[in-house]
Amino acid sequence: MKLRQDFVTNSSSTSFIVSIKEDWKEENFLTAIGIEGKSPMTEVFRQLFEAVDHNKCEIRMALEEYHSNCDSVRSFLQEAGFEEETILIVEKMLAEKRTVYYGKLSSDGSTAAEAYFCMESFLVCEDDIYFNGRVGGW
């Protein structure tokens, strides 16, 4: 549990979509985003993985998780603000039987990495990983 001793502020969140080719685990995620050797900065990306792992759910389950009235992944992602190009990529990955996750990062999350990446816009579109954090509250 994180305790804040400064001002309480409004928090915001960023939606993300993530899918990796290999089994979902930290080692595979870190390799997919480019971590190869030992570096202190690996800790930042380990925290990012933890935040994503903690906040994700399988995208079809997200319809229920987020109390959406949408009846399809397409309409859910449209409502969430994702572009048509993103929706087509997600549909393609689902058709290829890849597990696709959806979730949200919070600006007052439990780690600095979560807060930082929540406020950044990013897109990783490679063979091993699709990681879209372009839609945000900022």
Place this chain on the structure above:
Amino acid sequence: MKIFSIGTRYYCKTICGFALPQFEACLDEHLGMRKGSFAEQRTKQIFCDLFLYARDLRQEYTDYYAQEYDNFEQFLYQKELLNKPDIEELELTPDQTVLELRTDLCSYNVKTLMDYEESARKVINQVIEEIDL
């Protein structure tokens, strides 16, 4: 090379003549990340945002204030309003300078990373201490 905070501001103690391109080249050798990857790009962006608009305080002292203040430490105390104990703790040698990191000029988010918790600052310092400029 080390980043430290005094009040709400961040500074970095490093060698005189610090140049961002040289730092970035050294960073490449220490990151342990795949070239062009998301992790490498993001990491480099963080360090670029930290140092891009840094003020070299010793350079500024030498260029504009050397006649007005007896020495660089006096300049830091009287002009830049750093406390004497903080200045003494730096143990500056004549070939070292202090950079004032002005991250707000390019990214408010990197300050979030630095302010959020000490572990993030520690990680960033571990990287730059390895580079040791």
